[in-house]
Amino acid sequence: MFMKGKKGLIVGIANNKSIAYGIAKACRNQGASLIFTYLNDSIKKRVIPIAKELESDYVYELDVTKDDDLKALTKSLKEDIGEIDFIVHSVAFAPRRSLEGSYLDTLRDDFSLAMDTSVYSLVALCRACEDILSKEASILTLSYLGGPKYVPNYNVMGVAKAALEASVRYLAVDLGAKNGIRVNAVSAGPIKTLAASGIGDFKNILNWNEINSPLKKNVTIDEVGNSGMYLLSDLSKGVTGEIHYVDAGYNIMGMCAVERDENGQMVICWDKQK
Ligand SMILES: NC(=O)c1ccc[n+]([C@@H]2O[C@H](COP(=O)([O-])OP(=O)(O)OC[C@H]3O[C@@H](n4cnc5c(N)ncnc54)[C@H](O)[C@@H]3O)[C@@H](O)[C@H]2O)c1
Structure with a gap:
């Protein structure tokens, strides 16, 4: 039980397809006690049963763009829970029209909205929770390859992820100096979730990853969850400021996947698939 005795705040569950749900499940399986937030009433309906399933009575409303919500959350956490040992920040948003075309x-x-919701929210959440984080607490956020590299249609969210990854490094230094708190990101491969459905042509991004990754598959929220759990647990005590890829290895590829035909000629796997 790698997370026994640890209490953690999970921000970013929309439903049981959410990456944050995969991480929460992995942490609960290893003995963690969990605290959940929901963005609005329609999401609350899905988060309450998930909290029940993962044996938690602690569910709070939080819009990460609202300072008053953050203040109210930390006040409630102080009163109801006391200290927490980890935070999962699994939040991003950009208007659909900015996730297609040019x-x-x-x-x-x-x-501004994409940067505020997807990047500044990590800074705001860390600052709001600073006083209730235990010694050597761990904070985890979620990124994507569209930050460091170009991915079609990812557009403003790619720029947001680049800023998020830089924020991980700067926060790792600031919070490392305070009680040895660690800050890391998992850069997940594409997964069909509510947020991903806003990205233009997402089905092709999924197919491309599956065909071209070394493991010839897409990752699941359980795989991301287990790696996330490692970064939240004491197993990763020596790791901070890191962007850890959980993407079936796709990010290491310098060229798309190829095979040889009967004449020994190179064939691009993506073309073969069509
Ligand atoms: N799905 C993918 O392919 C993929 C890949 C890599 C990284 N990510 C990242 O993983 C994270 C989680 O996304 P997901 O794919 O699980 O989708 P999701 O839709 O399940 O989760 C996104 C969450 O963000 C929350 N959110 C949006 N605006 C908010 C606000 N103002 N305040 C509080 N919460 C807010 C939503 O309620 C939702 O719970 C995001 O940062 C996303 O960019 C996703």
């Missing part, structure tokens, strides 16, 4: 067309308001 990045050049991104509107100022859409850019």
Whole structure:
């Protein structure tokens, strides 16, 4: 039981397809006690049964873009729980129109909303929880390859993920100096979730990853969950500021996958599939 005795806040479950649900399940399986948040009433209906399933009575409302919500959350956590040992930040949002076509067309308001919800929220959450984090607590966020590299349609969210990954490094230094708190990210391969459904042509991104990754598959929320659990647990006590890929190895590829035909000629696997 790698997480026995640890209490953690899970921000970002929308339903049982959410990556945060996979991480929460992995942590619960290893003995952690969990605290959940929901964005609004329609999501609350799905989070309450998940909290029950994972044996938690602690469910709070939180919009990460609202300072008052963050203040109210930490006040409740202080009163109801006391200290917490880990935080999962699994939150991102950008208007659908900014996740297709050209990045050049991104509107100022859409850019601001994407950065506020998907990047600044990590900073705000860390600061709000600073006083209730235990010594050597661990914080985890979720990124994607569209941050360091170009991925079609990912656009403003790619720029947000690049900023999120930089935030992980800066927060790792600031919080490392305070009680040895660690901050890491899992960069997950594409997974069909509510948030992913907003990305244009997502089905092709999934297919491309499956065909071209070394493991010839897409990852599951359980696989991301187990790796996330490792980063939240004491198993990773020497790791901070890290972006850990859980993507069936796709990020190591310098060229798309190829096979040889009967004449020994190179064939691109993606073309063969069609
Ligand atoms: N699905 C993928 O392919 C993939 C790959 C790599 C990284 N990620 C990242 O994983 C994280 C989780 O996404 P997911 O794919 O599990 O989708 P999801 O839709 O299940 O989760 C996104 C969550 O963000 C929450 N959220 C949005 N705006 C919020 C706000 N203002 N306040 C509080 N919560 C808010 C939503 O309620 C939802 O629970 C995101 O950061 C996403 O970018 C996803």
